Amino acid sequence: xxxxxxxxxxxxxxxxxxxxxxxxxxxxxxxxxxxxxxxxxxxxxxxxxxxxxxxxxxxxxxxxxxxxxxxxxxxxxxxxxxxxxxxxxxxxxxxxxxxxxxxxxxxxxxxxxxxxxxxxxxxxxxxxxxxxxxxxxxxxxxxxxxxxxxxxxxxxxxxxxxxxxxxxxxxxxxxxxxxxxxxxxxxxxxxxxxxxxxxxxxxxxxxxxxxxxxxxxxxxxxxxxxxxxxxxxxxxxxxxxxxxxxxxxxxxxxxxxxxxxxxxxxxxxxxxxxxxxxxxxxxxxxxxxxxxxxxxxxxxxxxxxxxxxxxxxxxxxxxxxxxxxxxxxxxxxxxxxxxxxxxxxxxxxxxxxxxxxxxxxxxxxxxxxxxxxxxxxxxxxxxxxxxxxxxxxxxxxxxxxxxxxxxxxxxxxxxxxxxxxxxxxxxxxxxxxxxxxxxxxxxxxxxxxxxxxxxxxxxxxxxxxxxxxxxxxxxxxxxxxxxxxxxxx
Amino acid sequence: xxxxxxxxxxxxxxxxxxxxxxxxxxxxxxxxxxxxxxxxxxxxxxxxxxxxxxxxxxxxxxxxxxxxxxxxxxxxxxxxxxxxxxxxxxxxxxxxxxxxxxxxxxxxxxxxxxxxxxxxxxxxxxxxxxxxxxxxxxxxxxxxxxxxx
Numbered sequence: 001x002x003x004x005x006x007x008x009x010x011x012x013x014x015x016x017x018x019x020x021x022x023x024x025x026x027x028x029x030x031x032x033x034x035x036x037x038x039x040x041x042x043x044x045x046x047x048x049x050x051x052x053x054x055x056x057x058x059x060x061x062x063x064x065x066x067x068x069x070x071x072x073x074x075x076x077x078x079x080x081x082x083x084x085x086x087x088x089x090x091x092x093x094x095x096x097x098x099x100x101x102x103x104x105x106x107x108x109x110x111x112x113x114x115x116x117x118x119x120x121x122x123x124x125x126x127x128x129x130x131x132x133x134x135x136x137x138x139x140x141x142x143x144x145x146x147x148x149x150x151x152x153x154x155x156x157x158x159x160x161x162x163x164x165x166x167x168x169x170x171x172x173x174x175x176x177x178x179x180x181x182x183x184x185x186x187x188x189x190x191x192x193x194x195x196x197x198x199x200x201x202x203x204x205x206x207x208x209x210x211x212x213x214x215x216x217x218x219x220x221x222x223x224x225x226x227x228x229x230x231x232x233x234x235x236x237x238x239x240x241x242x243x244x245x246x247x248x249x250x251x252x253x254x255x256x257x258x259x260x261x262x263x264x265x266x267x268x269x270x271x272x273x274x275x276x277x278x279x280x281x282x283x284x285x286x287x288x289x290x291x292x293x294x295x296x297x298x299x300x301x302x303x304x305x306x307x308x309x310x311x312x313x314x315x316x317x318x319x320x321x322x323x324x325x326x327x328x329x330x331x332x333x334x335x336x337x338x339x340x341x342x343x344x345x346x347x348x349x350x351x352x353x354x355x356x357x358x359x360x361x362x363x364x365x366x367x368x369x370x371x372x373x374x375x376x377x378x379x380x381x382x383x384x385x386x387x388x389x390x391x392x393x394x395x396x397x398x399x400x401x402x403x404x405x406x407x408x409x410x411x412x413x414x415x416x417x418x419x420x421x422x423x424x425x426x427x428x429x430x431x432x433x434x435x436x437x438x439x440x441x442x443x444x445x446x447x448x449x450x451x452x453x454x455x456x457x458x459x460x461x462x463x464x465x466x467x468x469x470x471x472x473x474x475x476x477x478x479x480x481x482x483x484x485x486x487x488x489x
Numbered sequence: 490x491x492x493x494x495x496x497x498x499x500x501x502x503x504x505x506x507x508x509x510x511x512x513x514x515x516x517x518x519x520x521x522x523x524x525x526x527x528x529x530x531x532x533x534x535x536x537x538x539x540x541x542x543x544x545x546x547x548x549x550x551x552x553x554x555x556x557x558x559x560x561x562x563x564x565x566x567x568x569x570x571x572x573x574x575x576x577x578x579x580x581x582x583x584x585x586x587x588x589x590x591x592x593x594x595x596x597x598x599x600x601x602x603x604x605x606x607x608x609x610x611x612x613x614x615x616x617x618x619x620x621x622x623x624x625x626x627x628x629x630x631x632x633x634x635x636x637x638x
Binding site for chain 1: 561563564565567568571574575578582583584585586587588589
């Protein structure tokens with residue numbers, strides 16, 4: 001039974017997504033409980049899957065019984081197991097949030113909406129497990145198509161932002177596919193494990209170099225690496241407030257995971273550390289992204305845009321971590337990736353909640369929050385502490401391990417980049433806090449609103465999660481070091 | 490074309506062509522087991538027949554209404570596909586491993602035949618519905634609208 005768990009984990013949201021249009025013909029109100037139940041099921045299955053992986057080792061799932069490299073294979077190893085647990089948990093909290101009564105009633109559009117959300121989660125699961133480059137592309141596209149539709153759901157400006165996302169995303173996907181074509185032409189296989197055997201002798205080949213470059217640029221657009229990030233701020237700012245957390249916390253992170261897979265499992269840790277200068281490039285771009293993202297966040301007035309730019313900077317930090325070429329840096333990077341998913345979700349929960357409760361979209365309006373319950377500000381402060389990197393939150397330990405890895409690699413520029421990004425993050429959150437905690441002017445009566453349960457649960461869960469991640473960081477990182485680092489690193 | 494095409498020649502010819510295209514789609518679907526073709530191509534050919542239907546007879550005609558009704562089958566194709574795969578999973582094999590499709594009195598090659606055919610039918614339905622919905626939304630749906638979400 002254990003060996004089927006990866007497929008079951010994927011099928012759960014997929015089956016519900018395709019049954020919803022038929023269920024929704026009669027019972028529209030079932031969408032919400034069914035979606036939440038499915039996500040709870042996914043959490044349980046993903047935990048069981050991780051336990052199975054720890055017990056029996058990596059699970060290779062051959063679809064249709066055709067063994068790799070001929071057939072389509074899914075690989076559930078330690079890293080994929082951890083990622084899917086995080087994905088299901090964050091996905092569950094995001095689905096609870098987006099089904100809140102806080103948001104306008106969707107009417108008949110509730111059915112396609114939940115279908116898209118569940119398809120998005122299913123395809124991200126598929127990306128995490130995909131064992132060959134082409135299936136990674138397929139799931140990348142499925143997830144992107146769902147994301148475009150979700151961004152453009154509101155019509156008007158969101159449609160424009162979604163269309164730009166579509167054009168750039170499709171361009172990225174095409175580049176990725178072109179790169180896969182180069183690798184296929186050179187090696188004759190698409191399976192990652194098979195490629196890992198055939199690529200090392202060809203590592204000097206120009207075709208491989210060009211192919212990898214195309215794949216990196218393609219995935220770079222998808223993960224919004226800084227010079228290629230043009231689509232992201234508008235897409236996240238104009239996306240419906242109920243879906244921004246899910247997009248911000250999951251979509252770019254899984255594209256980044258795809259790149260980690262290709263870099264360390266296809267090219268091989270040995271090649272990227274000793275033979276080709278790809279790590280230097282990734283680290284450099286990561287550092288640039290970390291700094292520019294934080295700088296741009298500092299100059300934003302719109303709260304959602306500010307958080308979106310903050311997310312860009314954190315993608316850069318993860319890349320700095322994994323580019324250090326040692327186990328500590330890699331585990332730190334992956335740990336930071338998990339933290340970032342939680343933090344981004346939490347920040348966009350907060351932004352979505354204040355937009356709909358108090359009508360606050362820009363930083364200057366934040367003074368209207370005086371009637372807001374104190375715990376909402378506490379949640380913001382906790383998540384912000386983690387974004388900045390102050391103990392005992394998860395963000396601090398993520399940066400800590402990245403810096404430890406940088407010391408080990410004697411890469412002092414990386415340390416400088418992480419520290420400067422930290423200071424800039426502190427700066428833009430101070431800008432936010434300055435407004436949130438400013439003395440109330442006498443003529444402004446406090447707005448007191450009932451905060452819906454779903455918002456309490458989701459915002460509370462994320463802010464508790466960043467502290468738990470911080471307190472458990474030692475266990476999680478040693479777990480990652482033991483089970484999830486690429487072979488040969 | 491929201492109303493019926495006014496040329497009798499066009500109407501009569503399409504009455505002849507539409508069933509022919511659909512028959513050919515079915516042929517491609519079933520022949521896909523032995524030669525080129527299969528669910529995807531069959532679905533596309535079926536779509537062309539449906540597009541011709543509402544171009545010539547309009548969406549308000551009985552034929553056009555049938556096309557609109559088909560849009561509800563969006564999930565149906567995938568349910569067939571995933572259902573076949575799921576039955577294999579229940580039968581003890583991997584997802585889509587048709588040899589584990591538990592049909593009593595049928596040997597493994599025949600099981601594979603049935604399994605592939607069913608999966609292809611699922612693919613064909615889905616491709617057909619997707620094609621129609623693309624054409625319909627490009628042709629008729631208003632995009633200027635803003636929604637409250």
